Amino acid sequence: MTQFSRNRWAVWVSWLSAGSRLVRSKGRLDLSVMTLVVASILGCAARQEVSIAVPAAELREKMIEASSPLKGYVGEARLTYFGKEGRVKGTATLAVQRPRSMRYEVQGPHGGVLEAFATDGVELQLLDFKTNRYIYGPTRPDTIDQLLPFAPLGMDAAAWVALLCGEIVPPAEARVERRGDRFIARWEFRGLSRLVEIDAESFRARRAVAYRDDTRVSEIRVESRSDSGIPDRLELEVPEADVDMEIQLRDITIDPKLDDATFRIPPPASAERIYVSERPPGTPSGLGLDR
Numbered sequence: 001m002t003q004f005s006r007n008r009w010a011v012w013v014s015w016l017s018a019g020s021r022l023v024r025s026k027g028r029l030d031l032s033v034m035t036l037v038v039a040s041i042l043g044c045a046a047r048q049e050v051s052i053a054v055p056a057a058e059l060r061e062k063m064i065e066a067s068s069p070l071k072g073y074v075g076e077a078r079l080t081y082f083g084k085e086g087r088v089k090g091t092a093t094l095a096v097q098r099p100r101s102m103r104y105e106v107q108g109p110h111g112g113v114l115e116a117f118a119t120d121g122v123e124l125q126l127l128d129f130k131t132n133r134y135i136y137g138p139t140r141p142d143t144i145d146q147l148l149p150f151a152p153l154g155m156d157a158a159a160w161v162a163l164l165c166g167e168i169v170p171p172a173e174a175r176v177e178r179r180g181d182r183f184i185a186r187w188e189f190r191g192l193s194r195l196v197e198i199d200a201e202s203f204r205a206r207r208a209v210a211y212r213d214d215t216r217v218s219e220i221r222v223e224s225r226s227d228s229g230i231p232d233r234l235e236l237e238v239p240e241a242d243v244d245m246e247i248q249l250r251d252i253t254i255d256p257k258l259d260d261a262t263f264r265i266p267p268p269a270s271a272e273r274i275y276v277s278e279r280p281p282g283t284p285s286g287l288g289l290d291r
Contacts, residue, residue, distance in 0.1 A: 052178040059176050059183055059198065063169050066203040068229035070165065072097035075230075075252035077104070082244040094249070095256075096164045100139075100157035101263040117147060118265045121157040124276070125265040134267045137276025141190070146276060151236045151245060153218050154190055154210065166222065166231045168196050168205035182206065192217060204229070215240075228254055 072095070079090040095103045100121030106114045117126045119139045126135045126147045137143050144160070145152040155163070162168065170176065170185035177184050183198040193211040198204065208220040216239055223233040232249040267273055 050179075054176040054178050054183060056170060056172055056174045056176045056185065059185065059203075060169055060172065062203040063167070063198065063205075067167050067169075068165060070098075070228060070230070071255050072101075072258060073165075073228075073230060073252050073254050074256050074258075075249045078248040078250070080246040080248075084242050094164070095258060095262055096161055097258050097263070098161060098165070100161050101258075102157065102161055102164065103263050103265075116265055118263045119144070119157050120260065120263040123264070124157075125267075127265050127268070127271065132268070132271050133274060134265075134271040135274045135276055136267070143276045151218075151243070152238055152241060153220070153236070154192065163220065163234075164231070166204065166225060166229050168208045168220070170194075170196055226252060228252070 074093065074095045077092045077094045079092060081088045081090070090106055092104045092106045101119065103116070103118040105116045108114045113129060115126065115128050115130075118124065121139055124137060124139045124143060124147065127133075128135075135147060139157050141154050141156050144157065145154060153160075171187055171189075174185040174187040176186075178200065181200050183200055185194075185196045185198065187194050191212070195209045195211070196205055197207040199206055204222070204225070206222055210217045210219075218239075219235075219237045221235040221237075222231045223235055224231070226232045226249070230249065230252060232252070234247040236245045236247070237243065
C-alpha cells in the first residue's frame with residue numbers, strides 16, 4: 001500500500017470508528033446512521049485530494065532513471081501554428097543531439113529549404129534563404145527567443161534539447177508534492193515561477209507552465225510519446241504573444257551519426273550578415289511561418 005493509500009485509509013478508519021461509537025451509544029444498530037456516515041466518508045474522499053510532500057532529490061533520481069538513453073535523433077516535424085495571422089502549417093526536418101545541439105530546416109511547398117536554424121550550444125545561426133540574411137550570435141535564452149519567437153520559452157539550448165527528448169527535470173531546490181496520479185514540482189527561475197506536472201507511474205513530464213506573478217507566460221504539453229520516449233506530439237502556448245503551436249514528429253531515426261558541422265551553418269558569401277543583438281525590424285521571426 002502506498003503512502004497516499006495509507007493516508008486515505010487512515011481517514012476512512014477514523015470516520016468509521018466515530019460512526020461505530022455513535023451507533024453503539026444508542027444501543028442498537030442504526031443502518032440509516034451508518035449509511036449516512038459511509039456516504040459522508042465517500043463524499044469527502046471524492047472531493048479531497050491528499051497532498052504529500054516528496055523530496056526533490058528522490059523525484060529527480062526517478063525521472064533520470066526513466067529518461068530515454070538516446071543520444072540524439074532526426075525526424076520530420078509537422079508544424080501547426082496558431083497566431084495573430086491565423087493558422088499556418090509547415091514541415092521541417094529536425095536534428096537533436098545531447099547535450100545542447102539542435103538544428104531545423106523549414107521546407108517550402110516544393111521541397112526547397114526556406115529557413116535553417118542551428119546551434120551547438122555556444123553559437124547560433126539562422127539563414128533566411130528568401131531574404132538572403134544570415135543572423136548569428138551567442139547561444140543564450142534571450143537570443144534563442146529572438147530567433148524563435150514562435151516559442152519564446154526563456155530556455156537555454158540544453159533545456160530545449162532536453163524538452164525535445166521528452167525531459168523536463170525540476171532542479172534540486174524545487175518544492176515537490178504528490179497529488180493522486182501525479183507529482184507537482186514548483187520553483188523560481190529567471191524571474192518566473194515554474195510548475196511541472198510529472199506522471200507518477202512513468203516519472204515523465206506531462207506539462208510545464210511558467211508564470212509571472214499570477215499571469216501564465218507559457219505552457220508546454222506533452223500530448224503523446226513514441227516507444228523511445230520522444231514526445232511525438234508537443235503543444236506550445238505563449239498567451240502573451242498570442243501563440244499556440246503544435247509539433248508532431250514522425251519518421252524518427254534514433255542515434256544517427258551527426259558530426260559537429262550538422263549544428264553550424266556557414267555564412268554564404270552573398271548573404272547579409274546580422275549580429276543577433278542588432279536584429280532590425282523585418283528580419284525573420286523563426287520557422288519561416290511569418291511569410
